[in-house]
Amino acid sequence: MSAALSVALEPSLGAVAISELRRLSGGASRETWSFDATQDDGSLRQLVLRRDPPTRPGWPGTMGTEARCLRASAQAGLAVPQVLLDSDSPDLFGSAGIVMERIEGETLARRILRDEKLRDARSVLAADCGAFLAGLHAIDPQVVAPLQSADPLKQIRLTLDALDMPSPTFEFAIRWLESNRPQTLSTAIVHGDFRLGNFIVDEEGLRAVLDWELVHLGDPREDLGWLCVKAWRFGAADPVGGFGTRENLLAAYQAAGGAPVSLAELHWWEVFGTLRWGAICMTQTHAHLSGLLRSVELAAIGRRVCETEWDLLLLLEPVVTTEALSKSALPKSAPPKSAPPKSAIQLDQSQPSPNQAPIEGLHGRPTAEELLQAVREFLTEQVMPSTEGNLSFHARVASNVIAMVERELVLGPQQDQQRATSLREFGVGSERELAASIRSGGFSDNRVALLELLADGVLSSLLVARPTYLDSPITALPSTALPSTDPPSTDPPSTDPPSQ
Known part of the structure; x- marks a missing residue:
């Protein structure tokens, strides 16, 4: 892959030597590779390649859409990495991919939520997220057209029917969502996966928002509700990503130009986001x-x-x-009186009791x-x-x-x-x-x-x-x-x- 990256980057950077190429952990749907590109004059560019798994290509055009949204967000002054190169063809990277700058900071959610040096960042992160989303949702969708648009609840229903993995609880949730749906807002660019794990954070707060593969046109409240889904709190208590309150998020969103959103509306989208995460699983x-x-x-x-x-x-x-x-x-x-709570049950068989009866049977x-x-x-x-x-x-x-x-x-x-x-x-x-x-x-x-x-x-x-x-x-x-x-x-x- 080093040789392919060197060739692909030559038109934008000139001749480069690729080093320190390694695949980063995480990412169930995309591969992420970190590498350095050294130019002829000795200058070093720290870069990242995100690509589809070669054996499981993504939807045609998705990578180009992601790159357009990143460039438009950068033009709007939002915290995103600079895109150097993108391709929907497998010719450059073995599959569709994007090369972008590597930004220093923390990406691991549990460290962001627990590291003492990021304490101050956590105190402003909900406000940073609200401001970012207000800026994103203010971008004219025509700038990045075309973007896919569909009724999100109908899409969940179609997905669950196609998977044929029936869940009684999901059906109960869908009935509630159908009967309590708020009126829709004007469509906006929706990031689609705005949450911890897709942020780069440093001591000052939000440095960059990553992973735009699910970007689409939709109700802007979808991004707000997704950030509140419990799965993205990673064991922390605060309802917004484990680091903030819903009130702070909504206040910052509105202060930065976003439409007013009530807690009741946010709740509906949090329920929807929870169901959506289950369907993604x-x-x-x-x-x-x-x-x-x-x-x-x-x-x-x-x-x-x-x-x-x-x-x-x-x-x-x-x-x-x-x-x-x-x-x-x-x-x-x-x-x-003698039984432990279910959540406390431990299955530790490493030390069999000395009085344990011998196990007899075909396999012993x-x-x-x-x-x-x-x-x-x-x-x-x-x-x-x-x-x-x-x-x-x-x-x-x-x-x-x-x-x-x-x-x-x-x-x-x-x-x-x-x-x-x-x-x-x-x-x-x-x-x-x-x-x-x-x-x-x-x-x-x-x-x-x-x-x-x-x-x-x-x-x-x-x-x-x-x-x-x-x-x-x-x-x-x-x-x-x-x-x-x-x-x-x-x-x-x-x-x-x-x-x-």
């Missing part, structure tokens, strides 16, 4: 399952769907959902669980410490997947039996049938029981996929600022304030 894991792009990271993302389901239930029906958590917190098979020991544990220890104790970048990142993902499988081997059989019984008692035979019934407006006379059934199923999934997610903070909106939580007209009204 499904889409990415489908790429793995279909064989389009085999990846342990994409496979693991599929098990994050239950996180978005839990977030949706908390956003829409927090009281019923948290009550369901309390009722389900103790395993049904254990005495209530090590058991399947013990073999998985051995592989997980190999990854965490040997592979990860001796590698870096993309390989170390995927080793960590693989270790998490193995831990997930360990939990499912222990908990799954009983969970499956209990879930089948619960569904039968509710009058349906499967999750697919439950989802279809919710979509058609069923269970309007049994809303609380339906929510308890949804919450119980999501809790079981979380206990296997990521039990510690149940311990993550929840940040509520003021009840006086909330939109109506009335379900579709066939349902009785709900007075539960949304949360998170």
